[in-house]
Amino acid sequence: MNSSAGSDSFEQAGRGRRGLKTVPTVNPWDPRNLIAFRRDTLDFLTKSRARYGDIFKFHIFGHPMIMINHPDYVEHVLVHRADKYTKQSAFIFELTAPVLGNGLIRNPGGPAYTRQRNMMQPTFRPNTVPLFVQNMIDETVLMMDRWRPLVDTDRVANITDDVGQTALRIVTRSLFSADVGESARDFELAFAEANNVIGTFFRRPLSMLGLRRKRLRTATEQMKSFISAFVERRIANQEVRDDLLGMLMRATYEDDGATMSMKQLHDEVLNLVIAAFETTTSGISWAFYLIATHPEVERRFLEEIDTKLQGRAPTYGDLNKLTYTRMIVDETLRLYSPAYQTMRRSVEEDDMHGYRIPANMDIYLNSHVTHRHPAFWDDAEKFDPERFTPERSAGRPKHAYFPFGSGPRVCIGKYFALAELQLILATVAQRFRLVVPPDQAPMEAEQLITLHPKDGVRLLVRSR
Ligand code: HEM
Structure with a gap:
C-alpha cells in the first residue's frame, strides 16, 4: 500500500519490533517542509501522499503525528x-x-462517551429528520425573499453569508423552536473568529499568543x-416541546435513568450548533458554486428538479427520488x-496493516487528501457527480469516502x-439560477x- 514511499527527505522505512515496519518520517529538520506546510497545508500533504505513500509521520512544530491516507487504514482507526x-x-x-x-x-471516548452518545442517538435517528423539513424549506424561502433586490441585476449575492444565516x-x-x-x-x-484563530494556529502556533487568544475567549463567550x-428561557418557562432541545432534555441514560446535567446540556447544545452550522454552510456554498461552474451538471440538475417536483415544494419523501441532486x-x-481533518x-x-x-x-486523518487518492478516484480534481452512480461506486472501498467520519463516532447529524x-438546493433551483459573475x-x-470558501461564494441571482 505504501508502494510510492520516497527516500530523500525520509528516514528509511525499516522493519522494527515484531517484524512490523517503521512508518516513514518526513524530515522535520528540512526547512523546506516547514515552509511548504505553512504556505499551503493541503498542498503539502497531498504532495507528501503522492510522494511517500499512504502512511507517513510528519511534525507540526516538533509535535509528531502519523497521517493515514489509505481507506483500509482509515477503517482500522475509525471502525475496527x-x-x-x-x-x-x-x-x-x-x-x-x-x-x-x-x-x-x-x-x-471510552464508556462515558458511549453512555452520552447512546443517550443522544435516538434524537438524531433518520426518522426524526422529517420533523425539521419544514424549517429547512421555510428558511430557504426567507433567504430567497431577502435576495429580491438582487434578482436579475448585476449585484452579486454573498451566498456563503446568506446560506450561513439560513x-x-x-x-x-430545530433545536429551540425559536426565531434567532x-x-x-x-x-x-x-x-x-474562533474558526479563524484556531484554524490558523495549526500552521502558526505563535499566533495563539496575546491578542488572538483574547479574541478567541471573547468569541467563545x-x-x-x-x-x-435559549436554554435558560426554556427551563425558566418550564415549556415542553418536541424540538431537539426538548428531546435532549427528556432523554435519559440507559444505566441510571437520569437526565443530562445542565452543564452537559449547555455543552452539547453549543456543540450541535457549531457542528451543524458551518459544515452545512460550507457544503451548500460549494455545491452552488460547482453547479454554477458546470453547465452540463446544472442542466441535468434543473431537469431533475423540474420533472420530479413539477413546481411543488419538495418533501422529505422526495429526497430519495432526487438521485442526481444527491449525487x-x-x-x-x-x-x-x-x-x-480529524x-x-x-x-x-498497534499493528496497522x-x-x-x-x-x-x-x-491525523484528512478526507480532502483521501478523497483525491488516485487509486480510488479517476481524474480526482474533476467535479463529476456521476462517480456516485451505483455502477461506478461498485468496488470502491467504503472508506475512500468519509465526509461524515465513520464507526461509532460517525457524525450524529448526518441525516x-x-x-x-438536498432541500436547500432543490428549493432554490425552483425559483432561481445562481450564476458566476463575468x-x-x-x-x-x-x-x-x-x-471554508475564501471570502464567500459570490454569485448573481437570475430568475428562471
Ligand atoms: C455537511 C454537514 C456536516 C458534515 C460534513 C459533518 C461532518 C462530521 C464529521 C466528519 C464528524 C466526525 C469527526 C470525527 O470523527 O472526529 C462529525 C461529527 C459530529 N457532527 Fe457532523 N457534520 C455535518 C453536519 C452536522 C449536523 C447538521 C449536526 C447536528 C445537527 C452535526 C453534529 C455532529 C456531532 C455532535 C458530532 C460529534 C459526534 C461524536 O463524536 O459522537 N454535524 N461531523
Whole structure:
C-alpha cells in the first residue's frame, strides 16, 4: 500500500519490533517542509501522499503525528480499532477545548462517551429528520425573499453569508423552536473568529499568543451566551416541546435513568450548533458554486428538479427520488469536505496493516487528501457527480469516502445534514439560477478548522 514511499527527505522505512515496519518520517529538520506546510497545508500533504505513500509521520512544530491516507487504514482507526484510537489528548481536540467543552465532538471516548452518545442517538435517528423539513424549506424561502433586490441585476449575492444565516436559523429553529432574529449575525461573526484563530494556529502556533487568544475567549463567550439564552428561557418557562432541545432534555441514560446535567446540556447544545452550522454552510456554498461552474451538471440538475417536483415544494419523501441532486451533494462533499481533518490518539502500540504505531501517537486523518487518492478516484480534481452512480461506486472501498467520519463516532447529524443540503438546493433551483459573475477569479478554499470558501461564494441571482 505504501508502494510510492520516497527516500530523500525520509528516514528509511525499516522493519522494527515484531517484524512490523517503521512508518516513514518526513524530515522535520528540512526547512523546506516547514515552509511548504505553512504556505499551503493541503498542498503539502497531498504532495507528501503522492510522494511517500499512504502512511507517513510528519511534525507540526516538533509535535509528531502519523497521517493515514489509505481507506483500509482509515477503517482500522475509525471502525475496527475505534476503542484503541480515542480523542483523549489528541492535538486538535486539545486546541478546541475552550470552545467545545465536554460536548460530544471532543468527548475523549471510552464508556462515558458511549453512555452520552447512546443517550443522544435516538434524537438524531433518520426518522426524526422529517420533523425539521419544514424549517429547512421555510428558511430557504426567507433567504430567497431577502435576495429580491438582487434578482436579475448585476449585484452579486454573498451566498456563503446568506446560506450561513439560513443554516444557523434552521438549526436553532430545530433545536429551540425559536426565531434567532438579528442575533444570528453576531453568532456567525463570533464563530468565524474562533474558526479563524484556531484554524490558523495549526500552521502558526505563535499566533495563539496575546491578542488572538483574547479574541478567541471573547468569541467563545459570545457563542455560549447566545446558546444559554435559549436554554435558560426554556427551563425558566418550564415549556415542553418536541424540538431537539426538548428531546435532549427528556432523554435519559440507559444505566441510571437520569437526565443530562445542565452543564452537559449547555455543552452539547453549543456543540450541535457549531457542528451543524458551518459544515452545512460550507457544503451548500460549494455545491452552488460547482453547479454554477458546470453547465452540463446544472442542466441535468434543473431537469431533475423540474420533472420530479413539477413546481411543488419538495418533501422529505422526495429526497430519495432526487438521485442526481444527491449525487451532486456527495460529489461536493468529496471535493470540498467541510470537516476535512480529524485526529485520534493511539491508546497502546498497534499493528496497522504491518506498520508499527507507537502508543500515545496522534493519528491525523484528512478526507480532502483521501478523497483525491488516485487509486480510488479517476481524474480526482474533476467535479463529476456521476462517480456516485451505483455502477461506478461498485468496488470502491467504503472508506475512500468519509465526509461524515465513520464507526461509532460517525457524525450524529448526518441525516439532518444530507436532507438540509438536498432541500436547500432543490428549493432554490425552483425559483432561481445562481450564476458566476463575468471575470470572477476561481474560488479558493480557506484551510481553517473547516474548509471554508475564501471570502464567500459570490454569485448573481437570475430568475428562471
Ligand atoms: C455537511 C454537514 C456536516 C458534515 C460534513 C459533518 C461532518 C462530521 C464529521 C466528519 C464528524 C466526525 C469527526 C470525527 O470523527 O472526529 C462529525 C461529527 C459530529 N457532527 Fe457532523 N457534520 C455535518 C453536519 C452536522 C449536523 C447538521 C449536526 C447536528 C445537527 C452535526 C453534529 C455532529 C456531532 C455532535 C458530532 C460529534 C459526534 C461524536 O463524536 O459522537 N454535524 N461531523
